[in-house]
Amino acid sequence: MGILGFYRKEELKLNQKEATHAFGNLTAPSTTGIAIIHGLDYEGLSEEEKDEAISHGILVSNLAYSIAKELKLSKKTCEELAEAGIVHDIGKLKLGEYLYGRELETLKIEEMKYIRLHPSLGAEILKEHRCHSKEVLTSIYHHHENFDGSGYPDNLSGKEIPYGARILRVCDVFAALVTERPYRSSFEIDTAIELMIDEVKNFDMEIFLAFLRFVHSKEFEPIRDYVIYVNDNTMTKPAV
Numbered sequence: 001m002g003i004l005g006f007y008r009k010e011e012l013k014l015n016q017k018e019a020t021h022a023f024g025n026l027t028a029p030s031t032t033g034i035a036i037i038h039g040l041d042y043e044g045l046s047e048e049e050k051d052e053a054i055s056h057g058i059l060v061s062n063l064a065y066s067i068a069k070e071l072k073l074s075k076k077t078c079e080e081l082a083e084a085g086i087v088h089d090i091g092k093l094k095l096g097e098y099l100y101g102r103e104l105e106t107l108k109i110e111e112m113k114y115i116r117l118h119p120s121l122g123a124e125i126l127k128e129h130r131c132h133s134k135e136v137l138t139s140i141y142h143h144h145e146n147f148d149g150s151g152y153p154d155n156l157s158g159k160e161i162p163y164g165a166r167i168l169r170v171c172d173v174f175a176a177l178v179t180e181r182p183y184r185s186s187f188e189i190d191t192a193i194e195l196m197i198d199e200v201k202n203f204d205m206e207i208f209l210a211f212l213r214f215v216h217s218k219e220f221e222p223i224r225d226y227v228i229y230v231n232d233n234t235m236t237k238p239a240v
């Protein structure tokens with residue numbers, strides 16, 4: 001891989017709903033991210049896990065693009081965040097044996113240590129593909145830093161955290177809360193927002209307010225629709 005954007009929708013193996021969302025805001029480099037995930041060949045990594053990573057990536061990507069737009073960032077930055085959103089958790093796919101197949105069980109402390117490796121692993125994997133800019137890689141590397149300094153991998157706080165990573169943090173927490181997880185059910189959108197307000201110390205307030213404006217706007221409707229679709233789809237999957 002290396003030449004950007006020469007993927008047709010059919011090659012990305014997306015269904016209609018995903019294709020609409022993936023191609024709504026996303027540019028050629030974002031579709032490259034989907035192709036990279038499909039092409040991963042780690043031992044024990046299933047197609048289903050890749051599909052879940054892509055669904056989650058599409059959601060974070062659309063949110064990140066929209067919030068960047070709400071914050072009136074440049075078109076280039078909006079597109080970079082859309083790109084980063086798709087592949088921000090790619091590092092988790094390399095950690096499969098520690099993280100997957102744990103139906104209805106909260107992740108244990110030991111496993112948390114491995115989870116914490118995924119942002120740096122993700123940046124490494126993507127560096128090898130040489131398809132993403134330094135800004136994209138930096139946003140991915142820091143997407144679990146919390147504004148109060150309690151995040152990882154580097155315990156950065158406040159404005160030390162790259163701006164793109166601060167945007168991804170808000171989008172990622174919301175995306176995780178509103179979708180089904182192996183160890184818990186999804187939360188309603190309003191409940192998810194309440195939970196985020198309780199933990200607002202984790203977020204950059206300017207970004208969080210832009211996120212709230214977006215979630216309460218008409219432009220959010222396609223994303224609400226996509227969340228419902230993702231959850232319906234997850235629930236119909238057989239328990240493994």
Ligand SMILES: [Fe+2]
Nearest residue numbers: 088089143144
């Ligand atoms: Fe993550």
Ligand SMILES: [Fe+2]
Nearest residue numbers: 056088089172
């Ligand atoms: Fe994530």
